[in-house]
Amino acid sequence: MTTTGAPVRLLLADDHPVVRAGLRAVLETEPDFTIAADVPTAEAAVDLVGRLEVDVVLMDLQFGGRMLGAQATAEITARPGAPRVLVLTTYDSDADILAAIEAGATGYLLKDAPPEELAAAVRTAAAGKSALAPTIALRLMDRMRTPATALSRRETEVLQLVADGLSNAKISKQLFLSQATVKSHLVHIYAKLGVDSRTAAVAAATARGLIRR
Numbered sequence: 446m447t448t449t450g451a452p453v454r455l456l457l458a459d460d461h462p463v464v465r466a467g468l469r470a471v472l473e474t475e476p477d478f479t480i481a482a483d484v485p486t487a488e489a490a491v492d493l494v495g496r497l498e499v500d501v502v503l504m505d506l507q508f509g510g511r512m513l514g515a516q517a518t519a520e521i522t523a524r525p526g527a528p529r530v531l532v533l534t535t536y537d538s539d540a541d542i543l544a545a546i547e548a549g550a551t552g553y554l555l556k557d558a559p560p561e562e563l564a565a566a567v568r569t570a571a572a573g574k575s576a577l578a579p580t581i582a583l584r585l586m587d588r589m590r591t592p593a594t595a596l597s598r599r600e601t602e603v604l605q606l607v608a609d610g611l612s613n614a615k616i617s618k619q620l621f622l623s624q625a626t627v628k629s630h631l632v633h634i635y636a637k638l639g640v641d642s643r644t645a646a647v648a649a650a651t652a653r654g655l656i657r658r
Contacts, residue, residue, distance in 0.1 A: 453571045454498055457483035458490035459505040471560045486510045487517035494521050499528040500571050506534040515544040522549030529570040539655045540601035552576030594637050603630045605656045608647045
């Protein structure tokens with residue numbers, strides 16, 4: 446964490462050079478921010494956090510490499526004295542939000558946020574407080590209001606993989622679950638969504654914003 450009066454040191458992690466350049470340009474105009482580095486992969490973000498003085502990491506969720514943003518967030522936040530991680534992404538599905546928050550992200554912001562909202566979120570995260578975009582906060586509140594029909598983190602993972610075209614066998618292998626467990630998750634998903642097939646479950650979940658389109 447930064448000390449009072451010291452600039453907030455930022456690490457930008459996004460696989461699109463134009464996005465990184467844009468973020469740098471916007472954030473460097475803030476007198477209390479300094480950009481420690483920007484990197485194109487989640488692996489590089491994890492590596493640099495171990496070698497640089499960083500207060501807040503702005504983390505995308507999807508990268509072209511092997512490691513995803515949620516996994517990098519989990520590795521970063523598990524370290525003693527870890528910087529805060531503020532997720533900055535285009536995705537607002539329950540699957541993405543839950544993965545990021547469970548991984549230890551302090552905040553979750555969408556890339557269409559105005560510059561002043563982004564700067565405020567960075568300061569909030571640096572102070573150790575939750576920085577959620579209003580739409581994200583509303584989604585989480587809706588889940589809390591209807592816990593009986595809300596898909597769990599694992600159920601959203603399973604259904605996202607179904608939507609991506611994976612078979613039960615491949616889902617089982619990717620999530621290190623037995624095929625019987627995958628089938629059990631699907632039964633619960635169907636019941637919660639009021640459907641009776643994989644196709645209908647994907648359609649219903651996509652319409653509700655539970656999984657990524």
